[in-house]
Amino acid sequence: MKIEIITPDRKVYEGEIKSVRVPGKKGSFQVLKDHAPIISTLESGTVYIVEQDNKEVQFDIDGGVIEVRSNKIILLAEAVK
Amino acid sequence: MANLKAIRIRITSVKSTRQITSAMKMVAAAKLRKAQDKIVRLRPYANKLHEILVNLSQSLADAEIENVYSRASIPEKILIVVVTSNRGLCGAFNSNVVKEARRLVADNYYEQYKKGNVEFLAIGKKGYDTLRKMKFKIAAESNELLNDVTFEKVSALAEKVMYGFVRGDYDRVELIYNHFKNAAVQQLTTEVFLPVESKPEKGKASMPADYIYEPDKEAIVRELIPKSLKIQFYKAVLDSYVAENGARMTAMHKATDNATQMIRELTLQYNKARQAAITGQILEVVSGAEALK
Numbered sequence: 001m002k003i004e005i006i007t008p009d010r011k012v013y014e015g016e017i018k019s020v021r022v023p024g025k026k027g028s029f030q031v032l033k034d035h036a037p038i039i040s041t042l043e044s045g046t047v048y049i050v051e052q053d054n055k056e057v058q059f060d061i062d063g064g065v066i067e068v069r070s071n072k073i074i075l076l077a078e079a080v081k
Numbered sequence: 082m083a084n085l086k087a088i089r090i091r092i093t094s095v096k097s098t099r100q101i102t103s104a105m106k107m108v109a110a111a112k113l114r115k116a117q118d119k120i121v122r123l124r125p126y127a128n129k130l131h132e133i134l135v136n137l138s139q140s141l142a143d144a145e146i147e148n149v150y151s152r153a154s155i156p157e158k159i160l161i162v163v164v165t166s167n168r169g170l171c172g173a174f175n176s177n178v179v180k181e182a183r184r185l186v187a188d189n190y191y192e193q194y195k196k197g198n199v200e201f202l203a204i205g206k207k208g209y210d211t212l213r214k215m216k217f218k219i220a221a222e223s224n225e226l227l228n229d230v231t232f233e234k235v236s237a238l239a240e241k242v243m244y245g246f247v248r249g250d251y252d253r254v255e256l257i258y259n260h261f262k263n264a265a266v267q268q269l270t271t272e273v274f275l276p277v278e279s280k281p282e283k284g285k286a287s288m289p290a291d292y293i294y295e296p297d298k299e300a301i302v303r304e305l306i307p308k309s310l311k312i313q314f315y316k317a318v319l320d321s322y323v324a325e326n327g328a329r330m331t332a333m334h335k336a337t338d339n340a341t342q343m344i345r346e347l348t349l350q351y352n353k354a355r356q357a358a359i360t361g362q363i364l365e366v367v368s369g370a371e372a373l374k
Contacts, residue, residue: 008232040295
C-alpha cells in the first residue's frame with residue numbers, strides 16, 4: 001500500500017510500505033494492508049513505518065490527520081521534526 | 082545646449098542605475114520562482130484538508146459544527162491584518178494595501194474607529210511605517226516574518242490572532258493582501274478571516290467510502306477548522322510574498338527599460354553637442370586663417 005506524508009511546507013515521505021503505526025487521538029493504532037477506510041485525528045507523537053524490505057522509518061509529528069482508503073494513506077501533519 | 086562634461090556624467094550615472102535595477106530584477110525573479118514553488122508544495126496539503134473538511138461538514142448539521150471560531154456577534158472590536166513588504170521599489174504594491182485599509186475603515190468600521198476599537202496587525206515594514214504615520218492603532222507588527230516565510234512562523238502568528246478572537250479581544254478579523262495573479266498583475270484582496278462563515282459548500286458531495294471516524298465527526302471537524310484557518314493565513318502571507326516579488330520584478334524591468342531609453346537619448350544629445358563643438362572649432366580655425374591672409 002501507498003503512503004504520503006504531507007506538511008504545508010513539503011512532502012516528507014512517499015512510498016510503498018507494509019504497515020504504519022500512528023498516534024491516534026484515542027490511542028495508537030496500526031494500519032496494515034486492506035484496512036477499513038478511516039479518518040482520524042492524530043496526537044503529537046511518532047509515526048512508525050515498515051517499508052517493503054522490512055526497514056523501519058520513523059517520524060515525529062506534531063498533530064495531524066490521517067485518511068486511509070483502499071490501500072492509500074494520506075497523512076497530513078502540521079510539522080515533522 | 083548642455084555642456085559635454087555634464088552630459089557625460091549623466092550618462093555614467095544612468096548606466097550605473099540601470100545596472101542596479103537590472104540586478105534587482107534578476108534577484109526578484111529568482112525569489113519569485115522559489116516562492117512559487119512553496120505555493121505549489123502547499124497545494125496538496127491544503128486541498129486534502131479542504132476535501133476532508135467539506136465532506137465532513139456536509140454530513141453534519143450546521144448546528145453541530147458551531148465552534149469557537151464562528152461566534153456571530155455585532156462586530157465591536159476589529160483587527161485588520163495588512164500584509165505588505167519590508168522593502169520598497171515594488172511599484173504601487175504597498176500603497177494599494179494601505180489605501181484599501183483606509184477605505185475599509187472609512188466605509189465599514191467608522192463607528193468602531195471613532196471609539197478606538199480598530200486595530201491593525203502589520204506584517205511588513207512598509208505598511209507598518211505608513212499606518213503608524215497616519216496615527217492608526219497598531220496592535221502588533223511582525224516584520225521579520227517576511228525574511229523567510231515558513232509555515233511554522235506564520236502559523237504561530239495565526240494562532241495568536243485566533244487566540245485573540247477566542248478570548249474576545251477582537252470580534253472580527255480581516256485580511257488585506259495582494260493576491261498573485263501573474264508577475265505583472267496583483268489583485269488586491271480583502272477577506273474575512275474570523276469569524277468563520279459556515280457556508281454550505283456545494284459541489285462534490287459524495288464521500289464514496291464508508292469511513293470510520295476517530296474520535297467522531299464533530300471532534301474531527303473541530304480540530305480541523307483551526308488547521309484550515311492557519312492554512313488560510315499562511316496562504317495569504319505567501320501569496321503576498323509572491324506578489325511582492327512579482328511586482329518588484331515588473332517595476333525593476335520597467336526601470337531598466339526607462340534607463341536604456343534615457344541613455345539612448347543622452348548619447349544622441351552628447352553626440353550633437355560634440356559635433357556642434359567641433360564645427361565651432363573648425364569655424365574658428367578657418368576664420369583665423371582667413372584673417373591672416
